[in-house]
Every structure is written in C-alpha cells, then in structure tokens.
Amino acid sequence: MPGDVSHHHLITQPPGLPGYQPDRWCAVCGKTxxxxxxxxxxxxxxxxxxxxxxxxxxxxxxxxxxxxxxxALGITAPVFFPVATTDSQDFSDTSDVTAADDDDDLEDLLQLDPRELVENIRQLRKELKRKKTILSFFEATSQTLAEKIDAVVTVLDLIDNICSTRSNAEELDTRSIAATAKSHRIDEEWDRQVASSDVTANWWKSVKPRLLQSTVASTSTITNSSSGPSHPSPPQTTIAPSKDAYTATVPAATPRNSRNGDINNQVHVPCHSYTVKTLDQPWFGYQCRMAAVEKSRSWRLYSRHPTYANKERYRHACAAMRQIQQWAQQRWQEDLKSKLSGLSVGSKIWWTTLKQHQGLTQDDDVQLDTGIMLQPR
Incomplete structure (x- = not known):
C-alpha cells in the first residue's frame, strides 16, 4: 500500500528482456x-x-x-522485492569479522617498537612506489601497442615464419658432398667428406683414399638414326671429339708419338652427340642445331633460376640463333642459285630442287660435313 516502507526497495527487472541490464530501469516494464x-x-x-x-x-x-x-500492460512477470535484511545481516557479519581482524592487527602494531614501525612504513612505501611504476609502465606499453598494432602483427607473423622455417630445416636430411673431390682418389666415404675443412685434408693424406688403376678419359659412340621411314641406308655412327677431354688425355702420351701420330699411341677422346636428319644440309644442320640446343638449355636454366645472368645468357642465345638462321637462309639461297644457274640444268633437276626448297621431298643422300663435326663444342 502507499507509504509502506517495506515496499520501498529496488524492484527486480522482469526476466526475458534482451540486451544488457541498464543502470536504472522502469519498475513496470523493466526497460531503460x-x-x-x-x-x-x-x-x-x-x-x-x-x-x-x-x-x-x-x-x-x-x-x-x-x-x-x-x-494493465499485459506483463505477466511477478513483482519481486529483494529482501534487504539478508544483505544487511551478511554485511554486518562481514563487518564484524573485519573489525575483529583489525583489532588483532592493531594490537600487534601497538606491541611493535617505534623503529620497527617506521621501517615497516618505509618498506610499504617502497613497495607502493614499485607497484605504481609497474602499473605506469603497463599503461604506457599498452598504449604503444595499441598505436602500433599493425607493426606488432607483422613482427609476430615474421617470428612465426622464422620458427616454421627453422623447424622444417631441422627435419631435412642434409648431406655434404665435396665439389672439388679428386677424380682419381675416390673412396666409399666420399659422400661424408667436405673439401673445405682440415679434416678432409687429413683424410686425403691418410691411407683411406684408394688410387685408381688407370686414368682414362671415357668415350661415347652415338648412333644416329634417320627420321625418315624409308631411309635405305643403315644408321650412321659419328664420333666428334671434345677439346677439353682431348687436352686432358693427350699429355699422357709422349710428345714424339703425339707429333708423328704413332699407331701404338692409343688415346681415348670423349665426344658429344649430334643427331643427323635427312633434310639437314652439310653447311646447315650442325650450326642451327647447336644454336637451338643452346637456346633450349639457356631457357631451361632461366626458368629454374630466374637470375639476371641466366636472363642475359638466354637473350644472347636467342640473338645467336637469329644470326645463324639468317646465315643459313642466305647459304641456302646461294646453294639453290648455284644449282639452277648452269646451262646443263634440266627440268627434272630444276623441279626436284624447287620441291626440296619448299620441303615437299626428303633428301636421302645427305652426308655429314666431317670438317664441321670435328669442331670442339
């Protein structure tokens, strides 16, 4: 009823309302x-x-x-007045316990010597100052991190990448293989030696490396098959010497035998392969094929390692291939002119040469130019 003080306590907000509880709300509807x-x-x-x-x-x-x-408003939530007596009783119990503890502490302080009391106060002030310093440092640090949150995120990502890269690198099975190993002193332990360390130098001086029986440069024989299906001749075999291998193996013979060409001087010369095709002219095939191979090799190297040096190598290879192509076209035209300029040229030769120029027939009698093939690579 009006004026009853037992009702004048804060009425609980009706349950089921969305959002957060406001500081003050209507006692009827419960809204802010x-x-x-x-x-x-x-x-x-x-x-x-x-x-x-x-x-x-x-x-x-x-x-x-x-x-x-x-x-009247259709709200079914009951009116609930919180009981204030329980809170006051709990507060009184807590206050009684706190008062009892304060009395005990006061008795202990009264029994202290004045010097001890002053020292305790000094220590408390020092501790309070230290905590204030820590709190101020935390506030400054949090403000700095809030201002530089983008940089902090970038640094954390970098640290994560470094840690993951390091963990992945530790899982790899690495093996150190010497790049400057002596070819005639190879042992089964070569894959565990590093050529740039003192241990390796002592290992080479020990008795573990076993000297090979002979030092002979290897050779390879290339079997060149024609690409045409109706080639009447058997596959051709060509051996082309390599200059580096030749200079490495010739000093094993005496100078006299090298100069006079003694038949007993057996020198094995390594070679490289060259595939003969039926449409290649003797003055055309080798240079163009080598230019194309160099361009392909430089392109594969540049695609695996796109560095500036590899890019320059590929550019020079393309330029060299264009020059070889222009030279080959000019030589081809000159060769056709020389074949068709004579007075004894018949209609059959003229038509055959014209079809060869247009690529309508295959020349089965193309031979290799031995002078060109013996050029070192």
Missing part, C-alpha cells in the same frame, strides 16, 4: 529510463521509477501499484 520521461516514486527515499507512458492516466507513481500496472 535514459531515453524517456520518468516519474520517481512518491516516497523520497525509494530508488524505483517508472515511465510516464507506463502509468496510464495516473500522474503519480508508488511501488505498491507496480503489480496492477503490469497487469
């Missing part, structure tokens, strides 16, 4: 009172309040009318 006109309870010391729209035609508000006002 910050954006609407409100009327306080008629009692001066009551914390409850209500919207003017929730009171209907009434101009006054009292806590005991909340249940009727909720029924």
């Amino acid at each position: 009172t910050s954006d609407k006109t409100i009327i306080d309870c008629s009692s001066g010391d009551c914390p409850n309040t209500s919207h003017t729209t929730c009171l209907g035609n009434s101009n006054t508000f009292d806590c005991c009318e909340v249940s009727a006002l909720r029924t």
